[in-house]
Amino acid sequence: MQSYPPVRAHTLYQNRAGEGCAIRYDRKRQKARQTLWAGIALGVALALLAGALHRLYHRAWAETEVPNDCFAAAAGDVNEPLPRYVCLTFDDGPSERTGPILEILAQQQVPATFFVCAQGINEPYLPLVRQIVQQGHQVAMHSASHKYAQIYQSTDAFWQDIKTLRQALEPYVALADLAWLRFPGGSTNTVSHRYGGSGIMQQLKTQTEEKGWHWIDWNVCGEDATAAHPDADAILRNIQGDAEGRDTCVVLLHDTKAASHTVEALPAVIDWFRAEGYAFCTVAQLAELQTAAG
């Protein structure tokens, strides 16, 4: 999903007084009448479409906290129950947790999206990115260093970090497939303001879209990497609480060493979403579904 360019009033038809021709007058008037009726018909059609979209929006998406990407409207009969989708997303890997997570996803036949890092403790595990791709999951950009003080120093510093990340991933994934980004701390983080000023996230979001890439946050959080180290049951409860009432869930989890109970929680998380009637997809697949439907 991406933002659309603003609609511009680029075609203003004007009368050019003094250039009229008597012979062509009737034809012109007839043409004007046809244009008027076509305009009215188009106006009615647009009004109906806007009404339907408005109704859909308030029914399913007005409450979501995921900006931009999850706002696209799905189509279909408004009286039919909408399909429910869940994207499991894993941030800050790869690490020693990534292998066990991939095993569970393979057993359960569930696709996921991995927003990866590349430096420090992640570096020795980078070859796992190839396995992530081979198993049909999506690899996406997070940050090479994940150090807020560095990456949010300026927009140039941020894109330098992303360049480093892409170079590190190049042996394992086709660069053209790396089109999605999740900003460390999320797109509404305020920690970045300390380093790059209060406008930096807006600038980065705009620049991401200018590059033809997409960014996405989350609307369901397992809180699995918090200092409290919640156990598997608590992670599931966090997810259930956030997912309540949502037809589209983008779940934030972590495949880092610090997320010590995520592997244990994952089978129950998958079982719960399945029982609730959600279909699993990657972030890119969700965007395609929403584009196709909307």
Ligand SMILES: [Zn+2]
């Ligand atoms: Zn992160």
